[in-house]
Amino acid sequence: MWLIRRFGGLFGMIAVVVFFAASLPETFLTLRNWLNIGQQISMLAVIAATMTVVMVMGDFDLSVGSMASLSGIVAATLFVQDWSIPAAVAAALAVGLAGGLFNGIIVSIVGILPFVGTLATLTVFSGLAFLISDGRTIFGRDIPAAFGDFARGGPPLAGVDDRVLVLPNLVIVAALVVLVVWVVLEQTTYGRRLYAIGGNREAARLAGVPVRPLRLTAFAFTGVGAALAGLMYASRVASANPTQGDGLMLTAIAAVFLGMTLTRDGQPRVLATLAGVVVLGVLDNGLTQMRVDSYVREVLVGTIILIAVGLSALGRDGLVRR
């Protein structure tokens, strides 16, 4: 029984992969398809990994999606004004840092609930994106070719059918971000103090953990992650519009929750988050290949998240006490 409780989520994930491998024997288990999945999920991986940083404290950041849209718009707008790629990218990341710090201030210093505070900044960032772009998509010759090529390029892996498969740069970026977040959360005092805040905020404070500065900076982390994901998105589609990152927020939170079903103590952990991201990516990829209608796909994915998180909640507390 404990086996199911402990590893049930993992079995479920393996079952999903096996199911698609059996249903799509030609295409699903090929290197090409997995590189494709990797590229598709790299933005989500970056946002979900940095979202994990605030979620270990028991907080949320709902503004990441609109921050991703805003950062893409900022970079594209600066491209229009002939900024260099490094300068525009740096500026967009700075916007992410500023937005994250602002979230941190309203949550930790002002004391607004993260749900309410970041819901408000979600609207603010989204409005700013529309304001800056005039509501238009920026694309075509306004975006430097090198910026769009970055997403398409990468170090070559192997030749298949006369075409060279590359390890997408976006996957490398996402892997680096996950690695950095893993080191920060699992290997530094900073990360363990964030976990302590999530474990019991008052006890952490009385044990000398500087709760306010830590919460503030953790939100900055998430802001920068969101901005980076927005840039990756803009590079992949070689354009920017003021809503393109919006969908990432809910999926990222879903990925963290899916990951929490894998950890022994039910805490968010970045590698578990990554597993959640992969599952969502695999589901999306497999269902698309099986030509499942995209609306049906959304219903299915939502239902699967509910079942996974629900089973895990039941496994942890049991039915008896309800």
Place this chain on the structure above:
Amino acid sequence: MTQFDLSHIGRRFGAVQALDDVSLTLGSGEVHALMGENGAGKSTLIRILAGLDRPDNGRLLLDGTELPPANPASVRAAGLRFIHQELHAVPGLSIAENMHLDHPYPRRLGLVDWRALNTAAAQALGRLGLGRLDPARPMSDLGPGDQMLVRIAATLIGDGLRAPWLYVMDEPTAALTSEESERLFDVIGDLIRQGAGILYVSHRMPEVLQLADRVTVLRDGRRVSTRPLSETSQQTIIEEMTGRDISGLFPDRQMDQTPGPEVLCVAGLRAGRVVSADLSVRAGEIMGVAGVAGSGRGTLLQAIVGAIPAEAGTVTADAVPVGGSPAEAWRHGIAYVPRERRSQGLMLGRSISENVVLPHLGALARARLFLNHGRQRRLARELGQAVTLKAASVDQSCRELSGGNQQKVLFARALAGNPRVLLLDEPTRGIDIGARFEIYRLIRRLSAQGIAILMASSDLPEIIGLCDRIAVMRDGRLAETLDAEGLSEAALLARFYHVDKTEQVA
């Protein structure tokens, strides 16, 4: 007279025989105390009694008629009511509504009849002499003591079942002040006079000696004895609970010990409820902080550690001023064991080692940033041994530990940084007698190592038996400091209420 029997109850969890052939007879008109250390099987017995757990063997009998096991509804129908230490109150609702949480609201024309609701509540309150409480006021206006009395009164509201006659009270005074406890005892007296019976579970020996008619002691899942109070004594009960002879609860002072230099110095401190406090504690000295609830006894420690901001005054450790935050205090060698170990002390879901190293993460890390997991676990293991912590491993979650062992985790945390000063707020609250004895010995030993200890406690024997000097708080002022040697409880209590002429003028 009504009688409820637990007959030859047995319950095993895996390898642990939690209850082994335990029989207990509960009758109306008497207070039956159930005592035992943590892990003796009290909680399991109460869960079985409440129908929340199914025994492996044995029966529940109401006046000789067997009740179906593991059926809370039938236990309720048999007239049993359970009062737990944790209050399940809804602060935003009125007292009357809280009293009706598990009763149907009176209704008229399908809508809530507010007048009848308040009348029913007022009648129930009146039966326990609680007429002073207005049922229309919000529950949040009441302290924890009154909230508990309201819960007891709520059981008197009729619901068509058999009227309640047997109350099971599990550590009811754990969160109460001594005045609130006294009011609870009055209500218990009222209930007994009205023909009810009480099963009273508590660690607090004086309460049991004051209230109980009969005392049952459990140890390691077995019933050791059931005796009328007149045929037992504190000494006997403790020996039966622990299975060992505890001739003196408080370890002796080491006489050759002379206090060292002043380590902790507090001057003109004003913070929250504390109006003014000056004190100094020497190395190797145990200073007590005593006073009635609300006197600022616990607040003083919170102010010293910087958990509440100081409005005036200074705190120095080894003559170095300490800034106003817990982080600063820990850095200057001031360790703090807070009063509420669950809400203020521990990360319950986390491992012992995570809890122990929390304030010292930086000191234990490489370059103050990168964790050294091996070193953390080694330290947690060493300190666990030093404080006689009983746990499967340092990876065990603190939620699974008994109250006494949870407290020892907090002591291990305090010691991990080799503190100069140790602040203890109610260090033995809600802890069984065996663990309490171990904590007393630990406090003595730390003091002998030259740590300056400041300890707030509402337990008079404890504070007199353990401390060298006692600071008495009155209305937020540190009014005087007494020598503990030869002080009687009565004499100390008198100082709590003493009003000085000069203070009146001020």
